[in-house]
Structure formats: C-alpha cells, structure tokens
Amino acid sequence: MRYDTVIIGGGLSGLICGIELARKGKQAAIVATGHSTLHFSSGSFGLLSKDSNGNAIDNPLEAIKALDANHPYSKIGADRVAELADVATQCLNIAEIATNGSTDKNHFIATPPGTLRCCWRSIxxxxxxECSNSFDFKSVALFNFDGFIDFYTEFIASQLRGFSLEVSCHSVEIPELVVRRDNPTEMRSTTIARALDKIENIEILAKAINDKAGEAQVVILPAVLGLYRKDTQALLEKAVNRKVLTINTVPPSVEGIKMERALKSxxxxxxxTIFTGHTVVNHTVEDNTITSITTSKDVTVSAEHFVLATGSFIGGGLDSTHQEGIFEPIFGADIEQKEEQYTLIDIFEAQPFMCSGVxxxxxxxxxxxxxxxxxLYACGAILSGYNPVKEGSGAGVAMLTAIAVAENILNR
Amino acid sequence: MKSEYDVIIIGGGATGAGVARDCALRGISALLIEREDIATGATGRNHGLLHSGARYAVNDHESAEECIKENMILRRIAQHCVEDTGGIFISLPEDGLEFQAKFIDSCRAAGISAEAIDPKEALLLEPSVNPSLIGAVKVPDGSVDPFRLTAANIMDARLHGAKVLTYTRVEELIIENGRVVGVKTLNTISGHRDEYRAQITVNACGIWGRDLAAKAGITINMLPAKGALLVFGHRVNNVVINRCRKPADADILVPGDSITVIGTTSSKVPFDQCDNMYVTREEVELLLREGSMLAPALNHTRILRAYAGVRPLVASDDDPSGRSVSRGIVVLDHATRDGVEGFITITGGKLMTYRLMAEWTVDLICKKLNINAKCTTAEALLPGSSTSTNNENCKRTAVSVNRSKASAIYRHGTNAEKIDHSTATKRALVCECEQVSVGEIEYAVNCLNVNNLVDLRRRTRMGMGTCQGELCACRAASVMASVGKKCAATAKADLKNFIAERWKGMAPVAWGDTLREGELISWLYDGVCDLSNLKSE
Known part of the structure; x- marks a missing residue:
C-alpha cells in the first residue's frame, strides 16, 4: 500500500493533519492504536491560557510572542499563529464541530469541579x-442524573453561588437507566449519553426540568446530552423554554468522543484511510528517508512523507524505562529536555517530563x-519545549503544529 | 484529686490503639490522642506481614516466640484483617543450604511449624518464585492489613468507652510536683486548644516518642531506621516469599489485597527527616534488584508506588553509644527510670506484637493504679471478626456476583452489614480498582472517624489500586461533600491534597505505565479540573 503521507497517531493532531492534507487533495492514511486522548477532552481548546505564574492570559497572540525559541509556536513563527488558528477553526467547522471564541481574546469555561478556566475556543x-468571575444571568437550576457520580453537583453549586448566582440543585431519574445501574460500573457518562439519544428520554428529562426548575433562567446539565444525536440540546431548550448549558464530566468525555468521531468521518x-488498532512495530530507512512502516497486524505501508503524531506518554508516543529514561519507541528519535530527574515530588509544580518530547x-x-x-515530521503532544498543562496550550499546539506540518509537506 | 481520665495515651498507631482497647476492656477510662489520623506512622508503612516469627528464629528466639503466639492470636481475633497466605523461605544457589537446617531447628524451638519442601513443590505452591531455588521451607506467614487492624482496635476501644481524638497535637505535658498529670493539646483542624488530665500518661508515639519524652525532661536514646518498600500493581505472588538466610535488605515479598509489597531497606536517618520520608533512587534500585531474586516477574511488573516508614529502635539504657539496639519490646516506667511519676513509654517491638506491647503496658498501669483486672485482648474478638461458620464470607472470594459487597465484607468483616447497599446509588462504585461503593464510603465517613480523603483511603483502600485515585478521588470528594462531612471548598482542597499525596509515592518509580498514569493525573487534575489554581483558604 502506498500513500502520499502516512500519519501515525489518530488523536486531535493526527486527524487535523490528515484533514488538512486530504482537503488539499493528498492521499493520506492514519495509522492509529485506537485510544485517542480526545476521550479526556475538557470540551475546550487552549491556545495559550496561562502565564508562568498560573494567571489567565487575556490575549494569547500577544503572549505567544514572548515564548522561548524552542516552543512549538516559536518554530511556527509567532506572526503565523493567528493565521493557522483560523485554519484550525475552519477544520473544526468542516467537521461540524460548533465552537466559539476568538483568537485574540480568551474566555472562560466551567470545569468539572465548577471553577472557571481560561480557554481559546469551547464547544x-x-x-x-467572558470573564473569570461572573455570568450574564442570575439564576440557574442544576440537574444531575440519579446515581451519576461523575458530575459534582455540590462543588459546582457552591462555586456558582460564589459568583453570586442563585442556584438550585435537582436530580432526574431516567427509568431506562435504573436497570443499567444494577451494574455498579455502568453509570458512566457514555451510558447516559446513549440513553439521551432517544427522544422519549429527552422528553422525560424535559418534563423533569419543567417540573422542578421553577423560575431559573438557565438549566445546567452534565455534558452527556446524546452520544450520536446532535440536536438534544436544541430540543431540550425548546421544550423547557430557556437556555440549557452543560458542564464537562470527568472522563470519558462525551464531547471528546463526539469530536473524535466527527473528525474521523x-x-x-x-x-x-484510517487503520485502527494498528501499532507501528517496524520501519525501513533509505538515505535518511523513511520508506515504509509495518504495523502490529503485519500491514506494510509506504509513503512519500510520514508524520509522527503519537502523543506524549498517555498516547504512547513517548515511553520510559527505569534504565533508559524517556525514549521515543518507533523511530528512536532524539529526546529533548530529557532530565535525569524528570519528576518533581509536588504534582502541582511544573513537571520536567511534561516538557520532554522529540x-x-x-x-x-x-x-x-x-x-x-x-x-519524517512530528506534531502534537510528542513535541518538546512546552508544558501543555501549565500553559493550557495542549489543543492549540496539537492543531497548529499539525497544520504547519501539513503545509510543510504540501510546500515540498 | 480526681483526674478526668485514668489514662491518656499519646499516639494512634497499632500500639496506642491496642493500649486504648486493652484499657477500655479492663474498665480503665482512657483517652487516646493522635496528632494526625490513626496508623499514619510506622504502623501504616511496613509490609503488612503477619510474621510467623521464622525470620527472627535464628537470631532472636524471644521475638520469634512472641511473633508466633501473636500470629495465632491475630488469626482469631482479627480475622477480617488477616489473610492466611502461608509463607516460604527459599534458598538460592548463592545462599547454599547450610542456613536452612539451623533455620528449621530454630523455628521448631520457638514453636513455629517449619517444613522443608522440595523446590519443585515450592514452584507448584508459588509459581512466581525464583525457579533457580535449591530449597524451600513452609512457615505459617500471612498478611495483615495494619489500617484495618488499627481501626478495629480503635473501634473496640470506643465501643467500651474510650475517647479518641485525631488531628490533635500534644503541645505540652502538664507536670506538677515531678509527676505528669496531663496534656495541653491543639486541634490542628479547628485550632482549638484544650487540656486533659489523667493519672497516667502513656507515650506510644513510636519514633516521635523521643520528642514527647523530652517534654518531660527525659532522654530516650532512639535510632530512627528508615525502611523503604515498593508496591507492585497486582498480586504477583499468593504466598509470602522470604529468603532463607540471615535477615537482610529487601528479602520479603508479601501479597496483600490486590497488590504485592517488597521490602525493606534499612538506613539510619536524622530525626528531622522522620516527618518527610522520601524513597531515593538507590533504594528503588536495591529493592528491585533483591526483589527480583525472590520473584523474577518483579522485573517486568508495574510498580505503583514507593513508601517508607521509620522503625523506632531503642538503644539499651546502659549503652550510650547506641550500638546495642534492641528490636524487642521496650516498656519504660519513668518513675523508676527517671523519677518522673505518671508517665510510661512503650516502644520498640513490631506491628506483630502490638497487642502484647499493649498488654504489658496496661499490666503496668493496673499495678500503678492498684487495679486488679486481667487482660482479655487475646481472647475477645475485634469488631468485624466473628466466630460463626459464616466466616468464609469474610475471606476473599475469587468470583462473586456482587463484587463491591464482597470487597466490603473482605475489608470490614461482619461490620459490612452496616453498609447500606440497598439502592443502586449506594451500590455505585466510586473506586473501581478496589471496588469501593458509595455505601462503603458513607459508612466510613459516618462510623470510622474519617476527616479527609487520605483517612478514607486508610479505611477502605479507595485510591490504592492501579489508577492511584485518578478517577475515584474526585468522586469520593464529592460523595464526602454530599454526605455533609465537608463543605465543597474544603472538599476540593482535600482533593488537591490527596492527589499530591498519591503522586509523592509515584514520583520515585515514575517510568512506564506509572509515568503514563502520572501524566494523566496531571492532565485531569491540573488541566481539566484546574486544581492547581485552587486558592487554599
């Protein structure tokens, strides 16, 4: 099998790179293990959200200019970030992933424990x-599904009350889920989302909201409104005659799963072409050029160009052993910022391993x-020189470097 | 003058809890004061080995005898805390078989059953054992959960009228006319200061007992000996594996619950490090190297975390150099030793002998108070243990339809009846690795004196499995907030604390899957949940 470009890794970065190449007419294939970190998505995208003191950044474009030369954005060129950010937004639009936000002004999204966190775009x-401590409405009714313990009503309510909102908390029982709950591990976000693909369950939810929400201006629910269905939220809003908003749950992230599906399709x-369930186990090199890769299912694929978008440790793009420290398992690429002591004892400090990468x-x-x-190009979380968690830049780097790599390949 | 209590016990480890229980069972009014949670010191930082005593048989006959007696007692009184895994002492080619003969004789002399078995039989008994072994001896080792054991003693003490204060620091001993008559305390959560009086004060503070004694102007020559251990991600072995040689570093591999523990190292540490034990790279290397001699599979088994405790070794009073160290039980009556009345120190010993240490201490207390009451702690079952034929319920069952219920019975014995599993919500699993339900957490919060998530972990194993609390910590924090034990803001601060504590044990062994888990924890709690931005109150 031969393609123009083979992308190894089917997460956000690999998919965006693939879409960008495919829409410019290139034959692209993605080889993926099938475990995308999109399943841990927060429902938002950060371009650059926090400064080195952990404070929210208002204008990411300005802040990007001050980054180190080794930062992926600096390699792209700070002056090109805005343009590539627009391309990334186009890719999301093409995949019908509706987001909002602007590139020169960050906004805030509610986190699972109810705090507000800075981001660039959000679903x-x-x-x-728009700001870190208030909303443009005064009262909310917070609903959770009976027995769902991955949505923290108490935390969210107390946080929202701190923003001077009037908050009431309610619980909804969906009869279909009562049976599911007999298995104690079944009550997870995806199970509820699947139930809410059915119109009769949406109606039950709408009725419960109408019965209990009183005068509340806004209804807040966990972000589990349908796994396949796209109009659940709109149907609900119509039925309850007010704004319905969601807050992300802890993983699995329903928004992330939907996003992955939309990008893949x-x-x-x-x-x-997507090869799912394949791990790259071998490759051939000639004249400093990769000629082919072979997967765990014994499929050999050759291409003009290869893109390494296998992610960081979670995705398996980086690995480590006691003896060797951090390494890149497929090509044995050079690792940057490979400190001997790559962990710090305080988890909330900037961990050196977070900045490691190829x-x-x-x-x-x-x-x-x-x-x-x-x-051989690399994009996304496998890159070195930035701390996605501390900077709030994971999705931004994943998408923008993917687009930069696609352009570099197209320009050859 | 009538004191508020007969006895004040300082220290909530196994020994202090045992003393409180023994006092309570003998009708002596007791107050136990612990600066943190129960079992936070050396009690909760060891192998969790139910010693048969075989390890001590050759060099320390007395300790060996004490161990096997207590072993048999604990199997009876603390069924739900003990697992009868059995143990083997293996000889490797480099050890030779010379030690084995002496070992078997010494075991038998101490009353420990020791049966030499064929290496092939040893491999059948424990397939993970190093196949190059040349000899093996079967002994009645087992595993014991020190958290559960301490909690059961505390529970029984309270059932019999003792009072227990956790998160309460003793700031001062009240001394009047050369006699310790009570303590001044500070509650570290509320900031509230108090004063309690008793006829006798017991120092059961482990290594921290030196500082407490110093408050009465008394010198105890203690030597802090750090022991580091590694926890592996699953039960590598089902039988305790020891090395049949002179006791050395990292030569005991103990299965417990869903994991396996290798340990320990032994190194002297300064007193100022006792509160902050970190496991070093060198210790990890040594534990891995020696551990894989016992079970080669350890070389490619995921390490969940590393931890270390401090043994309170006491130097003999007549040896100021501190070289002659006793690992036996040390009861110091400071009236005869130092001329300070009303003050007793109980130290040395080991987790295995906590009950006997308590018995000796309370015998001394009775003598001083002129009370004629016999010790019954060797016969009276601890709460959760039972004599009924239903006992099999308390044992681990490999397959069960209702796993969370089975896990709860395994952890809490007959007390599991008190856990509400009547609705689907109560049965919902918070911790999937260790099968901890909402009901069990509510039970722990309401009945087992839980103040925070770390306390909860000690009572239920929540967050102790492969994911190290990655998903369950957040759920448990919200369950605690909804039980009303905590306001949402403190519950979140507590969550941050818990995550930080889990990582502390992962950082020294963060490679492979453990580093992967660490990155995920970082993404989730620092990223998605934004906890690092949480302003502490």
Missing part, C-alpha cells in the same frame, strides 16, 4: 463566560542522532 452549548469523507528542526522534521530525517 457550543457549554457553560462559559470528515477525514474519511475526503478520501482519507527534538525537531524549525520545520518539525524529527531529529535522530542530531540529524533531521528528511521525510
């Missing part, structure tokens, strides 16, 4: 605010033994 319909619709040149070509491999 439509989630509880967000648009990539396929553009002619892209070394690349400024066009994101992967370095091995100090030399750039001519047709």
């Amino acid at each position: 439509d319909g989630m509880l967000t605010s 648009v990539f396929k619709a553009m002619g892209g 070394a690349t040149d400024n066009s994101f070509k992967v370095l091995k033994n100090g030399t750039a491999i001519d047709n």
Whole structure:
C-alpha cells in the first residue's frame, strides 16, 4: 500500500493533519492504536491560557510572542499563529464541530469541579463566560442524573453561588437507566449519553426540568446530552423554554468522543484511510528517508512523507524505562529536555517530563542522532519545549503544529 | 484529686490503639490522642506481614516466640484483617543450604511449624518464585492489613468507652510536683486548644516518642531506621516469599489485597527527616534488584508506588553509644527510670506484637493504679471478626456476583452489614480498582472517624489500586461533600491534597505505565479540573 503521507497517531493532531492534507487533495492514511486522548477532552481548546505564574492570559497572540525559541509556536513563527488558528477553526467547522471564541481574546469555561478556566475556543452549548468571575444571568437550576457520580453537583453549586448566582440543585431519574445501574460500573457518562439519544428520554428529562426548575433562567446539565444525536440540546431548550448549558464530566468525555468521531468521518469523507488498532512495530530507512512502516497486524505501508503524531506518554508516543529514561519507541528519535530527574515530588509544580518530547528542526522534521530525517515530521503532544498543562496550550499546539506540518509537506 | 481520665495515651498507631482497647476492656477510662489520623506512622508503612516469627528464629528466639503466639492470636481475633497466605523461605544457589537446617531447628524451638519442601513443590505452591531455588521451607506467614487492624482496635476501644481524638497535637505535658498529670493539646483542624488530665500518661508515639519524652525532661536514646518498600500493581505472588538466610535488605515479598509489597531497606536517618520520608533512587534500585531474586516477574511488573516508614529502635539504657539496639519490646516506667511519676513509654517491638506491647503496658498501669483486672485482648474478638461458620464470607472470594459487597465484607468483616447497599446509588462504585461503593464510603465517613480523603483511603483502600485515585478521588470528594462531612471548598482542597499525596509515592518509580498514569493525573487534575489554581483558604 502506498500513500502520499502516512500519519501515525489518530488523536486531535493526527486527524487535523490528515484533514488538512486530504482537503488539499493528498492521499493520506492514519495509522492509529485506537485510544485517542480526545476521550479526556475538557470540551475546550487552549491556545495559550496561562502565564508562568498560573494567571489567565487575556490575549494569547500577544503572549505567544514572548515564548522561548524552542516552543512549538516559536518554530511556527509567532506572526503565523493567528493565521493557522483560523485554519484550525475552519477544520473544526468542516467537521461540524460548533465552537466559539476568538483568537485574540480568551474566555472562560466551567470545569468539572465548577471553577472557571481560561480557554481559546469551547464547544457550543457549554457553560462559559467572558470573564473569570461572573455570568450574564442570575439564576440557574442544576440537574444531575440519579446515581451519576461523575458530575459534582455540590462543588459546582457552591462555586456558582460564589459568583453570586442563585442556584438550585435537582436530580432526574431516567427509568431506562435504573436497570443499567444494577451494574455498579455502568453509570458512566457514555451510558447516559446513549440513553439521551432517544427522544422519549429527552422528553422525560424535559418534563423533569419543567417540573422542578421553577423560575431559573438557565438549566445546567452534565455534558452527556446524546452520544450520536446532535440536536438534544436544541430540543431540550425548546421544550423547557430557556437556555440549557452543560458542564464537562470527568472522563470519558462525551464531547471528546463526539469530536473524535466527527473528525474521523470528515477525514474519511475526503478520501482519507484510517487503520485502527494498528501499532507501528517496524520501519525501513533509505538515505535518511523513511520508506515504509509495518504495523502490529503485519500491514506494510509506504509513503512519500510520514508524520509522527503519537502523543506524549498517555498516547504512547513517548515511553520510559527505569534504565533508559524517556525514549521515543518507533523511530528512536532524539529526546529533548530529557532530565535525569524528570519528576518533581509536588504534582502541582511544573513537571520536567511534561516538557520532554522529540527534538525537531524549525520545520518539525524529527531529529535522530542530531540529524533531521528528511521525510519524517512530528506534531502534537510528542513535541518538546512546552508544558501543555501549565500553559493550557495542549489543543492549540496539537492543531497548529499539525497544520504547519501539513503545509510543510504540501510546500515540498 | 480526681483526674478526668485514668489514662491518656499519646499516639494512634497499632500500639496506642491496642493500649486504648486493652484499657477500655479492663474498665480503665482512657483517652487516646493522635496528632494526625490513626496508623499514619510506622504502623501504616511496613509490609503488612503477619510474621510467623521464622525470620527472627535464628537470631532472636524471644521475638520469634512472641511473633508466633501473636500470629495465632491475630488469626482469631482479627480475622477480617488477616489473610492466611502461608509463607516460604527459599534458598538460592548463592545462599547454599547450610542456613536452612539451623533455620528449621530454630523455628521448631520457638514453636513455629517449619517444613522443608522440595523446590519443585515450592514452584507448584508459588509459581512466581525464583525457579533457580535449591530449597524451600513452609512457615505459617500471612498478611495483615495494619489500617484495618488499627481501626478495629480503635473501634473496640470506643465501643467500651474510650475517647479518641485525631488531628490533635500534644503541645505540652502538664507536670506538677515531678509527676505528669496531663496534656495541653491543639486541634490542628479547628485550632482549638484544650487540656486533659489523667493519672497516667502513656507515650506510644513510636519514633516521635523521643520528642514527647523530652517534654518531660527525659532522654530516650532512639535510632530512627528508615525502611523503604515498593508496591507492585497486582498480586504477583499468593504466598509470602522470604529468603532463607540471615535477615537482610529487601528479602520479603508479601501479597496483600490486590497488590504485592517488597521490602525493606534499612538506613539510619536524622530525626528531622522522620516527618518527610522520601524513597531515593538507590533504594528503588536495591529493592528491585533483591526483589527480583525472590520473584523474577518483579522485573517486568508495574510498580505503583514507593513508601517508607521509620522503625523506632531503642538503644539499651546502659549503652550510650547506641550500638546495642534492641528490636524487642521496650516498656519504660519513668518513675523508676527517671523519677518522673505518671508517665510510661512503650516502644520498640513490631506491628506483630502490638497487642502484647499493649498488654504489658496496661499490666503496668493496673499495678500503678492498684487495679486488679486481667487482660482479655487475646481472647475477645475485634469488631468485624466473628466466630460463626459464616466466616468464609469474610475471606476473599475469587468470583462473586456482587463484587463491591464482597470487597466490603473482605475489608470490614461482619461490620459490612452496616453498609447500606440497598439502592443502586449506594451500590455505585466510586473506586473501581478496589471496588469501593458509595455505601462503603458513607459508612466510613459516618462510623470510622474519617476527616479527609487520605483517612478514607486508610479505611477502605479507595485510591490504592492501579489508577492511584485518578478517577475515584474526585468522586469520593464529592460523595464526602454530599454526605455533609465537608463543605465543597474544603472538599476540593482535600482533593488537591490527596492527589499530591498519591503522586509523592509515584514520583520515585515514575517510568512506564506509572509515568503514563502520572501524566494523566496531571492532565485531569491540573488541566481539566484546574486544581492547581485552587486558592487554599
């Protein structure tokens, strides 16, 4: 099998890179293990959300100018970030993932424990605010599903009351879920979302809201409104005659799962191929060029270009052993910021391992033994030089470096 | 002058809890004061090995005898805290078989059943054992959960009228006319200061007992000996594996609940480090190297975390150099030793002998108070233990339809009846690794004196499994908030604390899957949940 480009990794970065190449007419294939970290998505995207003191950044474009030369955004060029951010937004639009936000001004999204966290774009319909401590409404009715313990009503209510909102808390019972709950591990976000794909359950929910929400201006629910259905929220809003907003749950993230599905289907619709359940186990090299890769299912794929978008440790793009420390398992690429002591004892400090990743040149070509491999690029969480958690830049770097890599490949 | 209590016990480890229980059973009014939660010191930081005493048989006949007696007692009085895994002492080619003969003789002399078995039989008995073994001896080792054991003693003490204060620090001993007559305390949660009086004050503070004694102007020559251990991600072995040689570092591998523990190292540490034990790289290397000699599978088994405790070793009074160290039980009557009345120190010993240590202490208390009451702690069952034939319920069952209920019975014995599993909500699992339900958490919060998530972990194992609290911590925090034990803001601060505490044990062994888990925890709690931005109150 031969493609123009083979992307290893089917997470946010790999999918965006694939879409960008496919929509410019390239034959692209994605080889993925099938465990995307999109399932841990917060429902929002950060471009650059926090400064080094942990304070919210108002204008990410300004703040990006001050980043180190080794930061992925600096490799893209701070002056090109706005343009690539627009392309990323277009990709989301093409996949019909409706988001809001602007690139020169961050906004805030409610987190699972109810605090407000700075972000660049957020999925439509989630509880967000332009500022960090108030909302443009006064009263909310907070609903949870009976027995669902991944949505923290108490935390959220107390936090929202701190923002001077009037909050009432309610519980809804969906009869279909009562049976499911007999298995104590069944009551997870995806199970509820699947139940809410059914119109009769949406009606039950709407009735409960109408019965209990009183005069509340806004209804807040966990972000589990349908796994496949897209109009659940709109149907609910119509039936309860007020704004319905959601707050993300802890994983699995229903919004993330939907996002993954949407991106995959648009990539396929553009002619892209996805090999799911394949791990790359071997590759061939000629003249400093990767010629083919072989997967765990014994499929060999050759291509002009390869993209390494396998993520960081969670995704399996980076691994570590007691003896060798941090390494990149497929190509044995050079690792940057490989401190001998890569963990700190305080989890909430900036952990050195978070900044580790493969070394690349400024066009994101992967370095091995100090030399750039001519047709191997890296994008997303596998890159070194930034701390996605402390900066709130994970999704931004994933998407923008994916687009930069796609452009670099297209420009050859 | 009538004191408020007959006895004040300082220290909520196994020993202090045992003393409180023994006092209460003998009708002596007792107050136990612990600066943190129960079992936070050395009690909760060891193998959890139910010693047969075999390890001590050759060098310390007395300790060996004490161990096997207490072993048999604990199997009876604390069924739900003990697992009868059995143990083997293996000889490897480099050890030779010389030690084995002496070992078996010494065991038998101490009353410990010790049966030499064929290496092939040892491999059948415990398939994970190093296949190059040349000899093996079967002994009645087991595993014991020190948290559960301490909690059961505390519970029984309270049932019999003792009072227990956790998160209460003793700031001062009240001394009048050369006699300790009470304590001045500070509640570290509320900031409230108090004063309690008793005829006798017992120092059961482990290594921290040196500082307490110093408050009465008394010197106890203690030597803090750090012991580091590693927890592996699953039960590698089902039988305790020991090395049949002179006791050395990292030569005991103990299965407990869903995990396996290797330990320990032994190194002297300064007193100022006793409150902050970190496991070093060198200790991890040593534990892995030696551990894989017992069970080679450890080389490729995920390590969940590393932890360390401090043994309170006491130097003999007549040896100021501190070289002659006793690992036996040390009861110091400061009236005869130092001329300070009303003050007793109980230290040395080991988790296995906590009950005997308590018995000796309370015998001395009775003598001083002129009370004629016999010790019954060796016969009276601890709450959760039972004599009925229903006992099999308390044992681990491999397959069960209702796993959370089975886990609860396993952890709480007959007390599991008090857990409300009547509705689907109560049965919902908070911790999937360790099968802890909403009902069990509510029970722990309401009945087992839980103040925070770390306390909850000690009572239920919540967050002690493979994911190290990654998903369950948040759920448990919200259950605690909804039970009304905590306001949402403190529950969140508590959550942050719990996550930080879990990572502390993961950081020294963070490679492979454990680093992966660490990154995920960071993403979830620092990223998605934004906890680092949580302003502490």
